Every structure is written in C-alpha cells, then in structure tokens.
Amino acid sequence: MPDVTKTDYIKLFAHRFAILLYLIFSLFPLYWLLKIAVTPDKLLYSEGVKMWPSKLTWVNFELVFTQSEFPTFFINSAIVSSATALLTTLIAAAAGYAFCRFKFRGKLIISALLLITQMFPLVMVLAPIYKIMAPLGLTNSLLGLVIIYTAFNVPFAVFLMQSFFEGIPRDLEESAMVEGCSRFTALRKVIIPLTLPGMAATLGFVFTAAWSEMLFALMLISDSSVSTFPVGLLNFVSKFAVQWGQMMAAGVLALIPACIFFVFIQRYLVQGLTAGAVKG
Amino acid sequence: MASITLNNLSKHFDKTQVLKNINIEMLEGEFVVLVGPSGCGKSTLLRSIAGLEQISGGDIFIGETKVNELAPKDRDISMVFQSYALYPHMSVERNMGFSLEVQKVPKAQIKKIVSEVAESLGLSQLLDRKPKALSGGQRQRVAMGRAIVRHPKAFLFDEPLSNLDAQLRVQMRLEIKALHQRLKSTIVYVTHDQVEAMTLADRIVVLNAGVIQQVGPPLEIYDRPANLFVAGFMGSPSMNFINTQVIMDRGQLCLQTTSGDKLPLVHQYQNLQVGMHISCGIRPEHVSILDSGFGHLQGRVNALEPTGISEQIYCDYQGENLCIYSMQRSGCKENQAIALQLDVHKLHLFSEQTGLRLQQLPDAIAEYKVVSGE
Ligand SMILES: Nc1ncnc2c1ncn2[C@@H]1O[C@H](COP(=O)(O)OP(=O)(O)OP(=O)(O)O)[C@@H](O)[C@H]1O
Ligand SMILES: [Mg+2]
Numbered sequence: 001m002p003d004v005t006k007t008d009y010i011k012l013f014a015h016r017f018a019i020l021l022y023l024i025f026s027l028f029p030l031y032w033l034l035k036i037a038v039t040p041d042k043l044l045y046s047e048g049v050k051m052w053p054s055k056l057t058w059v060n061f062e063l064v065f066t067q068s069e070f071p072t073f074f075i076n077s078a079i080v081s082s083a084t085a086l087l088t089t090l091i092a093a094a095a096g097y098a099f100c101r102f103k104f105r106g107k108l109i110i111s112a113l114l115l116i117t118q119m120f121p122l123v124m125v126l127a128p129i130y131k132i133m134a135p136l137g138l139t140n141s142l143l144g145l146v147i148i149y150t151a152f153n154v155p156f157a158v159f160l161m162q163s164f165f166e167g168i169p170r171d172l173e174e175s176a177m178v179e180g181c182s183r184f185t186a187l188r189k190v191i192i193p194l195t196l197p198g199m200a201a202t203l204g205f206v207f208t209a210a211w212s213e214m215l216f217a218l219m220l221i222s223d224s225s226v227s228t229f230p231v232g233l234l235n236f237v238s239k240f241a242v243q244w245g246q247m248m249a250a251g252v253l254a255l256i257p258a259c260i261f262f263v264f265i266q267r268y269l270v271q272g273l274t275a276g277a278v279k280g
Numbered sequence: 281m282a283s284i285t286l287n288n289l290s291k292h293f294d295k296t297q298v299l300k301n302i303n304i305e306m307l308e309g310e311f312v313v314l315v316g317p318s319g320c321g322k323s324t325l326l327r328s329i330a331g332l333e334q335i336s337g338g339d340i341f342i343g344e345t346k347v348n349e350l351a352p353k354d355r356d357i358s359m360v361f362q363s364y365a366l367y368p369h370m371s372v373e374r375n376m377g378f379s380l381e382v383q384k385v386p387k388a389q390i391k392k393i394v395s396e397v398a399e400s401l402g403l404s405q406l407l408d409r410k411p412k413a414l415s416g417g418q419r420q421r422v423a424m425g426r427a428i429v430r431h432p433k434a435f436l437f438d439e440p441l442s443n444l445d446a447q448l449r450v451q452m453r454l455e456i457k458a459l460h461q462r463l464k465s466t467i468v469y470v471t472h473d474q475v476e477a478m479t480l481a482d483r484i485v486v487l488n489a490g491v492i493q494q495v496g497p498p499l500e501i502y503d504r505p506a507n508l509f510v511a512g513f514m515g516s517p518s519m520n521f522i523n524t525q526v527i528m529d530r531g532q533l534c535l536q537t538t539s540g541d542k543l544p545l546v547h548q549y550q551n552l553q554v555g556m557h558i559s560c561g562i563r564p565e566h567v568s569i570l571d572s573g574f575g576h577l578q579g580r581v582n583a584l585e586p587t588g589i590s591e592q593i594y595c596d597y598q599g600e601n602l603c604i605y606s607m608q609r610s611g612c613k614e615n616q617a618i619a620l621q622l623d624v625h626k627l628h629l630f631s632e633q634t635g636l637r638l639q640q641l642p643d644a645i646a647e648y649k650v651v652s653g654e
Contacts, residue, residue, distance in 0.1 A: 171365035174332050177352040178359045179379035179426070189382075193369045 030255070037061070037248035044244060060249035069224055070250050073232030077211060078257060080142050080228055084149040085207040088157050089199055091150070096161025097187070101170075114155040122152075122215055130219060139220045145228065148220070149210045157202050164198025165191070200268035208258055229254050281466055282343035282433040283308045284329060289338035291324055291490075298324050299490045302338070306434075306468065306483075311460050313477045314470045316487035317513065322470040325487070326436050329468065330359050342433055358427035359436040362443070364419045366411035366426075373398075373407040376425045383430070397425045401455075417448045428459070434466040441476065453479060474516045478502070486510050508635040511561045511628055517592055517603045519561045519628065522577075526556045535560050535627075539598045541577050546624050549638040551631075558638070561628035564592065564605035568621045569612065575619035577602075581612050595620070 036044070037060055039053040047053050064070045098104070099111065129148065130139070138144030168191060176186035214230040221227050224235070229250070236247035289302040298321045306312045314322045327333040329340060331352035340347050347355050358379075366375050374381070376397060377390040385393075398404045401421045411419055420440060427435055440456075441449045453476055460467055460480075471477055477484055478498045486493040486501065486509075493513075494506040505511035511519045524535035524543065535543040535558055543560065545552075579595035579602055586592075586609065593604040593612055597620070604620070612618060629638040 169363060169365065171361045171363050172367060174327075174330075174352075175359065175361055175365035176367075176378070176382075177332070178330050178355075178357060180353045180382040182351065182353060185382065189378075190367055 033248050033251050033255075036244055037252045039245065041245050060245040061253070064246050064249045064253065068232075068235065068246065068250070069227075070229075070232060070253070072225060073227050073229040074253070076142060076226060077229040077254075080145045080149065081207050081210040081257075083142075083146045084153065084210040085203045087146065087150045088153045088206045089161075089202045091154055092157035092161045092202055093195070093199060095154075095158045096163075096165050097191070099158065099162045100165040101173075114158060117152075117155050126215070126219055129216075133220060140223050140226055142226055144220055145217060148216050149206075149213060153206045153209055157206060160202050160205070161195070161198060164195050164201075167198075168194050197268040200265040204261055204265045207261055211254075211258060281308050281464065283310075283341075284434055284466060284468065285339075285341040286325075286329075287339040287341070289325075289328065289335055289340065291321075291328055291333060291336050297490060299328070302490075302492055304485060304492070304495060306466060308466055309464045311467045311469065311480055311482045313481035313484050314468065314487060315472060315474075315477045315484060315513070316493075318472070320487045321490040322487055323438055326359070326438050326468060326470055329434075330357055330436055331355050356433045357436060358430070358432040358434075360423045360427050360438065360440045362439040364411075364423040364440075364443075366419060366422055368411055370410070371407065372403060372409050372411070372414070372422050375411065375422055376403075376429055378426065379430050393429055394425075397429050401425045416444055417452065420444060420452060424456075424459070428463065431463075432465075434468065437467065437469040439470050439472070441471070441473070449473070449476075456480065474514065477514075484514075486513060488513070504637065505561075505628065506637050508559060508561075508630045511630065511637075515563060517564045517605060519563050520567065520600075520602045521630075522560045522562070522597070522600065522602075523632070524558050524560045526552060526554050526558055528554050535629075537577070537598060543576055543622060543627065544624055545627070547627075548641040549629055550641060552629070552638055557632040559630045559632050559635075561630060562622050562626060564603040566623040566626040567602065567604045568606065568623075569593070569604060569610050570619040570621050573619060575621040576624075577620045577622070579618055579620055581614050581616045581618060583614065584612060593618075 035052065038056045038058070039047070040055055040057040040059070043053050043055060099107065133139050133144050133148070136144075138147065172190050172194070173181075173183070173186040176190045177183065181189060212230060213228075217228045217231045218234075221231060224232070233247055233250060233254075236243040236250065284304075284306040286302050286304045289299060290297065291299040302325065304312070314325060316322055324333055328335050329342075331347065331350060335348065342355060342357070367378065370378065373391075373394055377394045380390045380393065395404065395407070398407055401424065403418070403421055403425060406414065406418060406422075411422065414422065420443070423440070437456075441452050444452060456469075457480055469476075469480060471480075481498050483495060484498050484501050485495050488509050494501055494510045501510060501514055505514060505519075508521070512521070522535075522537055522543075524537050526545075527534050527536045527542075529536075529542055529544075533545045533552065533554070535545060537543070577597055579597040582594045582596050582601065584591065584593055589607070591606050591609055593606065593610060595602050595604065595618060602620070630636065631638060
C-alpha cells in the first residue's frame with residue numbers, strides 16, 4: 001500500500017523537522033557564543049549581525065588563559081560542582097532508599113517539608129542565609145558554597161532517587177536476602193548496580209545546576225581567588241566596556257566540562273530511562 | 281532438608297488480619313501445596329516462613345529451630361518468586377551462583393556446581409546471557425536453578441508457573457515433580473492451578489481468608505471436602521450444590537429439593553436429622569443424562585461446552601446452574617429438557633447452617649445397590 005508509506009514518510013519528515021527546528025532554536029545562543037568568541041574585537045561591531053565573521057581569531061582564548069583569572073575560577077567551579085554533585089547524590093541516594101523501602105514515623109512530614117523547601121523563591125532566603133553563614137566563616141569559602149548548593153539540591157535529588165529505587169522490584173532484594181544477603185549486602189550487590197543510571201542522572205543534574213549557579217556565588221563570595229566561574233564572567237564587564245570577545249571565549253570554555261560530563265553519563269541516562277520498563 | 285512447623289501463626293497488616301491461627305506440620309521431604317482464592321494470604325504465609333514478613337503471633341520452626349526472630353538470610357531457605365526476581369545485571373551463571381558467591385564459596389567450586397545444575401536443567405548454553413535475553417520458560421528454569429544450587433532446608437515456590445503458557449506449564453510441572461523426587465526436599469508450593477495442586481502435592485492445604493479450611497492428601501480433599509468452601513473450590517468444573525431438606529419418605533431418609541424432587545440417601549451420615557436443611561453437593565462427573573425416563577431431576581440445557589475429549593453441559597435446575605461432565609457426546613441442544621441421574625453414592629452433604637460436611641458413617645458403605653431411576 002503505497003499511500004500508507006507515503007503518509008509515514010510525511011510523518012517522519014514532520015517529526016524530524018520539528019526536532020530540527022527545536023534544536024536550532026535552543027542551540028542558536030550557543031552558536032552565537034562561539035561566533036563572538038572567535039570574532040576579532042575590531043570586527044565585533046562592524047560585522048555584528050553577520051552569521052560568521054570574515055576573519056577568525058584565537059586571541060580571545062589566549063587572553064582568557066593568560067591575562068584573566070579565569071583558570072582559577074574554572075578550578076573553583078570544578079571543585080564546588082563536583083563536590084556538590086557527589087555529596088548531594090550520596091545523601092539523596094541514602095534518603096531516597098529510606099523513603100522508598102522503609103516505614104518510619106514522620107515520613108510524610110519529612111517529604112512534605114522537602115517539598116516546601118522547593119517552593120520559596122531563592123531571593124527570599126538570601127539574606128537569612130548570609131546572616132547564618134557569615135558568623136560561621138563560611139562566606140568567601142568554597143566549602144560554604146558546597147554546603148548551600150547541597151542543601152538546595154538535596155530535596156529534588158531525593159525525589160529523583162526515590163523514583164529510581166521505586167523502579168526496582170522489591171522481589172529482587174528480597175530474593176537476595178533469602179539467598180543469604182543482609183539488607184546492606186543486598187543493597188550493595190543488587191540494588192546499587194541497578195540504580196547506577198539513576199545516580200548518574202542525579203550527579204549530572206546537580207553538577208550542571210551547581211556549575212551555573214550565580215546568585216549565591218555572587219552574594220557569598222567577594223574575593224576573586226575563591227570566585228566561581230559564573231561570577232568570574234562578570235569581571236569581563238568593566239566600568240567602561242564589556243569585553244565581549246573574552247567573555248564569550250570564557251563561556252565557551254565553561255561549556256566544555258558540562259559537555260564532557262554529559263557524554264560520559266549519557267549512556268546511563270538512556271539506560272536509566274528504559275531500565276524501569278523491563279521488570280525482573 | 282528439614283520439617284517446617286507453624287504453631288498458631290497469625291499475621292496482620294495494621295488492622296487487617298491476614299492469617300489466623302495457622303497450624304501446620306510439614307514433614308521432612310514433603311511436598312505441601314497451598315491453595316486458596318486470590319488474596320487469601322498464601323503469599324503472606326510463604327513470605328512469613330522465608331522471614332520476609334514479620335509475624336504478629338505464633339511460632340515458626342524450621343527443623344528443631346525456632347526462627348521467629350531469624351533474618352531471612354539465616355533461615356537457609358530457597359524461594360522462587362512468581363516474578364522470578366532474576367538479577368537483571370548479572371549473567372545466568374552469576375544469577376545461579378549468587379547464593380554461593382555471598383557465602384564466599386571459592387570461584388572454581390561455584391563454577392562447577394552451577395554448571396552441573398545448569399546441565400540438569402538444560403541451561404548450559406545460556407550461562408552467559410542476561411535474564412532479559414531469555415524466554416519465560418528459561419527464566420523460570422534459571423530461577424529454579426538458582427534455588428537448587430545450594431542445598432537449603434526447604435524450598436518455597438510462589439506460583440512459579442503462573443506466567444507460563446499452558447503447554448510449558450505442563451512440562452515444568454513434570455520437571456518440578458522429578459526435581460522433588462530427585463532432591464527429596466521439603467517443598468512449600470503456592471498455586472491456584474487445580475491440576476498443579478492435585479498432581480504435585482503430597483498434601484494440600486486449602487486456605488480461605490487467612491484460615492486453614494482443610495489439610496490432607498489431594499484425593500482425600502477431592503473425595504471428602506470438609507466444608508462447602510473446599511467442596512466448591514477444589515475441582516474443575518466445580519461441584520454442584522442443590523438446596524435440600526431431609527425428609528422421611530416411606531421409611532427411607534431422603535433429600536427433598538425445593539421443587540419437590542427426592543434424592544434417596546443410601547448411606548448413613550453423622551448428625552443427620554429429619555427437617556435439616558442440607559446443601560447437597562454432587563460433582564459434575566457424577567451426574568448423567570438419561571435417554572429416557574425421568575431420572576432424579578429434570579433440567580433444561582443452558583449451554584454446551586464440548587472440549588473434544590469431554591463435554592460440559594450446563595443446565596438450569598430450580599434456578600441454579602448445574603454442570604454435567606460427560607466423556608460421551610450427548611448430542612443435546614440448547615433449551616432442550618433433559619432428565620438427570622445422580623450417582624447417589626457420591627452425594628456430599630453439607631449443613632446449610634454451619635457449612636460443614638456431614639461425615640458418612642462407615643457401616644453403611646457395605647451394601648451397594650442401585651437405587652431407583654433405571
Ligand atoms: N503490605 C501489605 N499491607 C497491607 N495489606 C497487605 C499487604 N500485603 C498483603 N496484604 C493483604 O493481605 C492479604 C493476603 O495477601 P497475599 O498476597 O498473601 O494473597 P495471596 O493469597 O498470595 O493472593 P494471590 O493469589 O492473589 O497472590 C490481601 O488481602 C492483601 O491485600
Ligand atoms: Mg500471592
């Protein structure tokens with residue numbers, strides 16, 4: 001039946017076309033970032049709206065590496081983000097498991113509280129948090145940032161992990177327990193290997209959230225030696241001019257870790273989405 | 281191998297009582313089948329024995345040891361789950377050797393044991409596969425293999441065949457039977473398949489709403505069901521029940537149906553009194569259709585179900601649906617009036633008040649005579 005295949009082709013085409021449109025829409029800013037990063041400063045204003053500059057330059061990248069504090073920011077960000085991601089995932093995995101498998105008093109209240117924390121706009125809590133952190137000496141410190149980021153990411157991560165644990169049939173760990181495992185061994189040998197995709201997803205999610213966070217970083221950090229990268233970007237905005245080229249070059253560089261991270265966890269993410277579907 | 285003894289076991293979830301005063305003694309090497317309708321507590325009972333549910337009262341003994349407080353891992357019991365519960369991230373080989381791996385048995389030895397068991401179950405070719413690349417029957421076999429690699433004190437099976445198609449089920453049933461004969465192991469087996477229960481069991485335990493209804497060898501349960509529930513539950517097609525009252529008719533005790541037909545009682549029964557309301561049970565295979573004459577009862581055919589080997593005829597008698605099971609092809613048509621003959625030696629009498637069986641007294645069995653009708 002040729003008619004059917006024809007409509008099938010049209011459907012396929014429409015589908016792909018829609019995806020393409022979406023991709024162009026969402027990736028265009030990134031493209032612009034890259035374009036400006038490689039455009040020589042002189043041409044920036046004369047060829048501002050061209051899709052591609054007539055001349056390319058790497059000088060912005062060079063300047064970022066040699067003249068700015070960008071490498072420090074970069075390292076700070078990497079430390080803060082990975083520490084936050086690790087800590088959050090650990091806490092969330094433990095809490096998610098408990099929520100999913102155990103009955104305990106106050107379970108409902110605790111999950112309600114976790115939800116409530118997600119409802120406040122951050123701006124509301126900025127000042128109190130500063131008030132708490134300052135006497136503890138946690139302003140101007142990476143540790144302070146890690147603590148705050150972890151605190152703010154844990155609730156959502158807990159729900160995420162809980163749903164991953166719930167995707168694993170109880171029979172599996174019960175079977176392991178009958179076969180001679182303690183609850184902990186069953187967790188280690190059966191449940192954790194099966195939740196790795198979920199943990200990777202959580203890790204990735206928290207990492208990117210921490211990597212691009214700016215509000216708290218801006219408020220808690222004033223010393224540039226402990227600045228993270230989003231705050232560092234503002235250094236390119238001086239009183240007299242914005243160093244667009246360098247700023248964009250730094251932005252491009254900042255994308256790299258996130259990209260690497262996602263390439264790395266991507267296969268777990270795909271697995272994670274399908275793992276729950278195949279039971280037993 | 282060990283016996284399993286349940287003493288006054290009870291279990292409730294919050295307020296709902298799921299098991300009530302369960303007392304069973306399962307002997308060493310015995311194959312005990314638990315049957316009962318959905319939700320009656322079979323799985324809960326099995327899981328209590330395994331230690332996966334904390335019991336609310338009573339005692340569980342495995343062998344001589346009281347295991348009430350023992351963790352599942354210390355009970356030395358194998359369980360096959362309905363879902364098979366194979367570990368999806370492990371190969372068949374590791375799945376099967378898992379319990380040994382946990383016990384830190386040397387690798388080489390695990391490999392040897394697993395390959396022997398795999399051989400006996402016809403799984404040797406599949407050892408490297410992951411569970412998701414197996415068919416239902418193969419998964420079932422892996423689950424069984426996993427249970428038998430170590431020699432546990434007892435095996436628990438929770439509806440292990442219910443996910444398989446009919447043919448495979450017959451085959452696996454035979455394999456399980458062979459396995460039991462080979463291993464001589466204590467097995468507690470949950471099913472709601474009649475045939476599985478009848479063919480596999482040394483003893484059947486019939487459970488309803490968390491209460492044991494009857495315990496006994498399969499044929500005893502079939503031939504002498506202890507109450508209305510067991511009578512109606514065991515057997516497929518299930519037993520017919522007719523509402524009757526005991527009367528004295530020309531010097532003989534009879535059951536009179538609501539529409540006035542009489543069934544002579546050829547045996548003596550305990551506690552039988554004139555005037556009693558009796559639910560009279562008769563199995564479909566003990567009802568036959570007469571070509572001529574009136575028989576005991578007259579019905580009208582509702583539906584016919586020929587299966588090739590046999591025929592089930594459903595007919596209407598005083599508003600009840602009576603089932604007749606016949607190895608002959610009757611040639612009946614729907615809506616045809618038919619005369620039914622009951623094998624009066626095979627009547628089951630249950631008190632309508634208590635639902636309990638009226639036991640047949642042994643002395644009356646001596647003289648068999650064909651009564652009335654033909
Ligand atoms: N965790 C639980 N909390 C509350 N009630 C439960 C729980 N587990 C089981 N029940 C109840 O206990 C009863 C017995 O359940 P069980 O699973 O033992 O039934 P079953 O005989 O195995 O049924 P099936 O043949 O459908 O598997 C059911 O009514 C069920 O609703
Ligand atoms: Mg069940």
